[in-house]
Amino acid sequence: MRIVCIGGGPAGLYFALLMKKNHPEHHIRVVERNKPYDTFGWGVVFSDATMEAMKVWDETSAAEIQDAFNHWDDIEVLFKGTRQRTSGHGFVGIGRKKLLNILQKRCEDLGVELIFETDVDADTQHPDADLIIASDGLNSKIRHRYADIFEPDMIVRPNRYIWLGTNKLFDAFTFDFRKTDHGWFQAHIYKFDDKTSTFIIETTEEAYQAHGLDEMSQQDSISFCENLFSEVLEGAPLMTNARHLRGSAWLNFNRLICGKWSHYNGNSHVVLMGDAAHTAHFAIGSGTKLAIDDAIELTNQFNLYGHDKSHIPAALETYEEIRRVDVARIQNAARNAMEWFEVVGRRYADHFEPEQFMYSMLTRSQRISHENLRLRDRNWLQGYENWFAKKSGLPIESNSSTRHVPPMFTPYQLRGVTLANRIVMSPMAMYSATDGLINDFHMVHLGSRALGGAGLIFAEMTCVSPDARITPNCLGLWNEEQRDGWKRLVDFVHQNSDAKVAIQLGHAGRKGATKPAWEGIDQPVDEASGWPLISASAEPYLVNSQKPKPMTREDMDRVIADFVHATELAASTGADWLELHAAHGYLLSSFLSPLTNQREDEYGGSHANRARFPLEVFKAIRAVWPQDKPISVRLSCHDWAEGGNTPDDAAIFAQMFKDAGADLIDCSSGQVVKHEKPVYGRLFQTPFSDKIRNEIGIPTIAVGAISEADHANSVISAGRADLCAVARPHLADPAWVLHEAAKIGLTSVPWPKQYYSGKTQYETNLAREAAAAATLK
Numbered sequence: 001m002r003i004v005c006i007g008g009g010p011a012g013l014y015f016a017l018l019m020k021k022n023h024p025e026h027h028i029r030v031v032e033r034n035k036p037y038d039t040f041g042w043g044v045v046f047s048d049a050t051m052e053a054m055k056v057w058d059e060t061s062a063a064e065i066q067d068a069f070n071h072w073d074d075i076e077v078l079f080k081g082t083r084q085r086t087s088g089h090g091f092v093g094i095g096r097k098k099l100l101n102i103l104q105k106r107c108e109d110l111g112v113e114l115i116f117e118t119d120v121d122a123d124t125q126h127p128d129a130d131l132i133i134a135s136d137g138l139n140s141k142i143r144h145r146y147a148d149i150f151e152p153d154m155i156v157r158p159n160r161y162i163w164l165g166t167n168k169l170f171d172a173f174t175f176d177f178r179k180t181d182h183g184w185f186q187a188h189i190y191k192f193d194d195k196t197s198t199f200i201i202e203t204t205e206e207a208y209q210a211h212g213l214d215e216m217s218q219q220d221s222i223s224f225c226e227n228l229f230s231e232v233l234e235g236a237p238l239m240t241n242a243r244h245l246r247g248s249a250w251l252n253f254n255r256l257i258c259g260k261w262s263h264y265n266g267n268s269h270v271v272l273m274g275d276a277a278h279t280a281h282f283a284i285g286s287g288t289k290l291a292i293d294d295a296i297e298l299t300n301q302f303n304l305y306g307h308d309k310s311h312i313p314a315a316l317e318t319y320e321e322i323r324r325v326d327v328a329r330i331q332n333a334a335r336n337a338m339e340w341f342e343v344v345g346r347r348y349a350d351h352f353e354p355e356q357f358m359y360s361m362l363t364r365s366q367r368i369s370h371e372n373l374r375l376r377d378r379n380w381l382q383g384y385e386n387w388f389a390k391k392s393g394l395p396i397e398s399n400s401s402t403r404h405v406p407p408m409f410t411p412y413q414l415r416g417v418t419l420a421n422r423i424v425m426s427p428m429a430m431y432s433a434t435d436g437l438i439n440d441f442h443m444v445h446l447g448s449r450a451l452g453g454a455g456l457i458f459a460e461m462t463c464v465s466p467d468a469r470i471t472p473n474c475l476g477l478w479n480e481e482q483r484d485g486w487k488r489l490v491d492f493v494h495q496n497s498d499a500k501v502a503i504q505l506g507h508a509g510r511k512g513a514t515k516p517a518w519e520g521i522d523q524p525v526d527e528a529s530g531w532p533l534i535s536a537s538a539e540p541y542l543v544n545s546q547k548p549k550p551m552t553r554e555d556m557d558r559v560i561a562d563f564v565h566a567t568e569l570a571a572s573t574g575a576d577w578l579e580l581h582a583a584h585g586y587l588l589s590s591f592l593s594p595l596t597n598q599r600e601d602e603y604g605g606s607h608a609n610r611a612r613f614p615l616e617v618f619k620a621i622r623a624v625w626p627q628d629k630p631i632s633v634r635l636s637c638h639d640w641a642e643g644g645n646t647p648d649d650a651a652i653f654a655q656m657f658k659d660a661g662a663d664l665i666d667c668s669s670g671q672v673v674k675h676e677k678p679v680y681g682r683l684f685q686t687p688f689s690d691k692i693r694n695e696i697g698i699p700t701i702a703v704g705a706i707s708e709a710d711h712a713n714s715v716i717s718a719g720r721a722d723l724c725a726v727a728r729p730h731l732a733d734p735a736w737v738l739h740e741a742a743k744i745g746l747t748s749v750p751w752p753k754q755y756y757s758g759k760t761q762y763e764t765n766l767a768r769e770a771a772a773a774a775t776l777k
Contacts, residue, residue, distance in 0.1 A: 001026050001309045004126045005133040006142060008032030008114070010044075010288050011274030012135035013103035015295035018057055020110040022299060023307040029113040029126075036104070036116045042165045042199075042241070043192025044099060045173075046289040048090040057296055061106040068102065069094040070191050074172035077361060078232060082354040086362065088376030091173055093192040099288075123270050130309040132270045135291075138254055140276035150272060151259030157281075159342050160213070160250045161202040162221065168236035170197050175361065176232045177349055183207030184345035187229055188282065199238055200282060201225050202341055213248050221248035253281055253338065257331065261324075262316040269312045271319070273298070278327050283337035284365050286330050297323050332681070333365040339687075340364035347694040352719060355387045360718040366683060370406070370713035371744065388717060407716040408709060409741065409749060412455070412723060414663050414699065416628030417576050419455035419723070420498040422716050423737050424701060426727035427458035427504045427579075429470065431516035436463065436476020438485030447492050449730055450499035451752050453737030456723070457499050459489075461506040461581050464559075464566040467531045468507035468587070471516050477503065477566045486573040494574070497752070502577035503570045504634070505563060505621070509587030510535035510548040510596070522674070534559075536590040536613075537598040542674055550599065556613055559587070560620050567621040571629075578625050580618055580662075582653075583636040584671035588614040592653060593636070593672045595644045607652045615660050622661045630663035632701065637688035638669040640676040647688050654692045664699040665692050666725070683711060690720040701725050709740035742766055 003019060005012035008030050016028045051069075055062040070093045076085045107114060123132045123142050134142035143150050166189075174189040185207065188200040208214060213221055222238050242249045256279045262271040274291035298319045305311035305318075340348075340361070348360055362368060373381045385406050390396040392410035412419045425446075432441045442459065450457050463469045463476045476482050490501045513530035515523050524530065524545050534555055535548035551559070563580075570578055582588035590596040591613050597604050603612050618633065625631055635657075637650035645653075654665045667689040670678050678684075685704030693700040702721030706712055712724040729736045741749040742763050751759040 001130045001307065001312070002128055003028045003131045003133065004129040005030040005135055006120045006123070006126075007134070007136035007140075007274075007276070008034070008100070008104070008116075009135055009137060009274055009291065010099065010103065011276075011291035011294050012133055013100065013107055014292055015133055015135070015273065015298060016112045017061065017103060017107045017110055018295060018299040019302065019307075020107070020112050021058060022303060024111065026307065027113075029115060030107060031115045031118050031120050031126075033119045034116060036114070042096065042163060042196065043093045043190060044096045044288040045091055045093050045190060045192075046286070046292070048092060050289045050292055051092050053296060054292065057299070058106070061102055064102045064106075065094060065099065068098050068193070070193065072172055072191070075362065076170075076172040076174045077354075077358050078174070078176040079349070079354050079357055080177075084354060084358045085172060086358075086373075086377045086380040089173070091190070093190050093198070095192045095196070098193065123265055123268060127267050129268045131312055132268050133273050134270055134276050135273045136276055138256060138275045138279060140272070142270060143258070143272055143276050146263050146265075146270070149260060149263045153257050153259070155255045157253045157255060157338060157342065158205050159202055159338075160205060160208040160252060161200055161282075162225070162240075162248070162250045163242065164199045164201065164222065164225065164238045164240055166197050166199045166233060166236045166238050167195060168197060168233060169195075174232065176229055177344070178228050179345075179349065180207065180211065180228070182210035184349050185225075185228055186341060186344065187232070189232070199229075201229070204342070204345065207345075208250060213250060216248045218242070218249050221250065253279075255279055255281070255331075255335070255338075257327070261320045264313075269316060271298070271316050278331065280330050280334040281338035283341055284330075284334050284367075286334055290327060290330060293326065294323055333367045336687075337365040343695075347691070348719075351694060351697075355384060356717075356719050359384055360720075363714055363718050366714075369710045370717060371710045384717070405746065405748065406709070406713045406744070408712040408724065409746065414630040417500060417630055419500055421453070421455040421737070422723050423454050423712060424456040424502075424723050424725040425449045425454040425458055425730050426703060426725040427460050427502075428727050428731065429460045429474070429517070431471050431473040431518075433473050433475045436466070436469070436474065436478065436482050438475065438482070438489055442475070442485075443489060443492065446489060447496070448734040450493040450497040450501075451755075452730075452733075452735035453741070453749065453751075454499055454726075454730070455737075456502055456577060457493060458502045458504055458579070458725075461504050461586075462566070462570075464505055464507055464562040467512065467533075468559075468562065470508040470512055470586075471514055472525065472529060473516055474508075477505070477569050478562065480569070483569040483573055486570070486575065490574045500576035501574075502579055502632075503573070503575045504579040504581050505566050505570070506581030507559060507562075507587035509533065509585075509590050510539065510545070511541050511585055513546055535587065536596055536603070539590075539596050539598065541585065551613075556616070560617055563617050564620050564624055567624050571624070571626055577630055577632070578621065579632045579634055579666060580614075580621065581634050582614050583634040583666075583668050585636070585673065588617060589636055589672060593639055593645050595639055595641060595673050607649065607656075611653055611656050615656060618657060618660050618662065631661070632664040632666050633657045633662045634666035634668055636669050636672050637667050637685070637692070638678075639672045640670045640678040641673050644672060644676075647691050650688060651692055651696055654696045654698060658696060658698045662698065664701065664722070665689075665696075666701040666703065667692055667721070668703050681705065682707075683715065686715055686720050689715075690718075693721060694719065699723075703727070709744050712740075 005016050016030050073087045169191050176187040178185050185203040191197045273294045280286040301315040301319045305315045386396050388407045389404045409421045533548035534551050540547045639645045686702045689700040689702040699722040701723045702715050703725040706724050707729050715721050
């Protein structure tokens with residue numbers, strides 16, 4: 001094949017040398033606009049894993065890179081007058097110029113043709129090429145030429161950053177956070193050779209403008225940064241190699257992903273690689289890693305399919321299919337880390353103590369979890385767990401070396417209610433009641449989960465009137481007989497476990513009069529079995545759903561009275577906690593979302609208007625619910641549909657409920673409209689909880705794809721939620737909490753005394769399995 005790599009960055013150079021090494025018959029040319037052995041940039045970072053892959057693919061260049069790189073395990077954080085350090089993180093730093101020079105030399109040795117000081121404006125300048133690698137960076141001219149085919153999605157991020165260097169050497173990957181009168185600045189610092197460290201400074205657009213950095217010269221801007229970070233610099237100057245940029249040289253990061261990565265131009269196959277195809281924020285240092293991995297995977301595909309040009313289409317198709325998955329994973333982690341730094345001031349730095357701030361920063365990408373931190377630095381994590389336990393009220397000695405309970409097993413108090421741990425069994429519809437009554441199924445179902453160790457037990461949404469039900473088989477709380485059934489359950493849980501009981505009150509609204517899920521999700525019952533529906537507006541949930549009646553003032557007064565009556569009955573059961581269901585497209589949710597609220601009166605339009613009726617209901621039940629017991633509110637924090645509520649809207653509503661006296665927000669999402677397009681994944685709803693808890697200043701429950709202790713401990717430790725609600729895992733395992741404790745080696749969590757022999761055997765079996773697995777390694 002005749003191959004042309006347009007752009008001599010890591011992607012183009014590494015692909016060129018790998019292909020030439022694997023198949024010397026190829027004619028490969030790299031065209032670079034810079035001079036030979038000349039490049040811009042300070043240090044780049046990639047992981048130990050990337051370095052190991054490079055050793056496998058080309059030991060010669062890997063050995064040179066390894067000789068030149070700086071490896072470190074430690075991360076140090078300077079914050080609010082403290083220095084905290086943790087180890088075991090494994091990074092590689094190398095000067096960008098040094099890295100490219102090594103790759104350039106290796107290409108020359110293998111016979112790759114290198115052409116410098118040459119701009120390529122179009123792929124058609126190389127009509128003899130069978131394969132053109134568009135590795136010409138973020139501002140790729142090739143990608144721009146075929147924008148309608150490659151479908152680039154470019155988002156300019158809000159923060160400003162400046163990429164500098166210093167001759168002071170740092171022995172850890174260092175983060176320094178500094179507060180000014182106008183906001184926070186943070187420096188990302190790491191050594192990349194024996195003389196120089198990269199020094200990236202980042203801040204918000206507001207702080208950038210307020211300090212007048214937009215009007216400063218580069219030198220004045222650098223002087224400002226030297227003064228701000230004088231403590232960590234200790235007199236060392238900051239340097240720039242961006243004199244070619246106008247103004248103060250502060251930039252915005254551009255996040256890029258393309259819908260398609262390859263194209264046949266009628267003469268040559270063109271494929272995007274590296275920053276031309278995708279970018280990853282420097283917050284996790286993965287741009288170079290992605291470029292190297294692109295080069296490796298495309299080379300791998302030619303090795304598998306064959307190096308003849310007839311195999312180019314198949315190789316490109318499989319390359320994109322495989323790399324798109326890994327790039328999405330890295331970009332997701334990079335986005336999490338990037339967004340953490342974008343909001344670090346108002347969400348974390350202003351409120352967190354140094355210990356929790358450090359934990360939050362270490363886990364910002366969500367790629368590093370609680371137990372992963374234990375593998376990296378057991379002593380540091382144990383110290384943090386003890387700090388958290390002491391903050392939660394447990395009697396922990398400050399310098400204790402004993403492992404105490406991890407965060408999910410610490411107590412939590414809200415008003416006069418103290419939970420034994422931070423795990424909540426989510427409300428999940430069972431559709432197994434007759435006339436709204438709790439029966440033996442509910443006693444066994446909910447009672448077994450209480451015995452299984454959860455700190456707070458929710459039953460399914462409990463309806464405040466017969467016409468408030470989702471299905472004919474939903475639980476209700478509108479009469480004394482139902483109240484007595486609830487009291488029986490509450491008494492059982494209190495007498496046989498440490499769990500507390502929560503009742504979630506709700507009204508189905510336009511999603512009522514449907515069949516149980518196993519008979520057809522959201523499908524309406526036949527007309528004879530149904531009842532009239534009400535909602536904010538006359539918007540049916542499904543095309544074939546019953547059309548609801550828009551609520552009148554008379555309807556509102558009746559519904560408020562129903563909620564108040566149900567609350568009074570709930571109080572008389574002895575239940576510990578009340579939740580108002582204002583999510584998932586049910587009645588109160590239908591007022592909050594602009595997708596379901598089309599009203600033109602004082603109950604539609606603005607946030608205040610859309611929240612007016614739900615707040616009327618909340619204030620009415622707060623007035624009759626015992627003052628020493630909490631009320632939470634469940635919100636759909638994202639409608640996942642165009643024109644619907646976003647997390648920013650949810651934060652506005654959370655503030656309103658907080659002002660009205662809500663104690664906690666239960667942060668769920670979706671199920672408001674059927675055409676929603678949620679983005680699922682591990683802990684996918686936790687960011688909503690994080691935002692509301694730390695920007696609005698109200699406790700939260702995180703829900704959604706939390707399936708193991710590691711998840712819960714990560715979320716709670718980082719201050720992203722106060723409680724974690726676990727749903728499906730509790731359906732699969734009534735003793736989920738007890739079993740998760742045993743899996744992480746926490747044997748101090750008590751089991752019901754009747755089950756103690758099972759506890760011992762379960763823990764013994766886990767220990768044996770772990771020992772056997774260790775032997776096989």
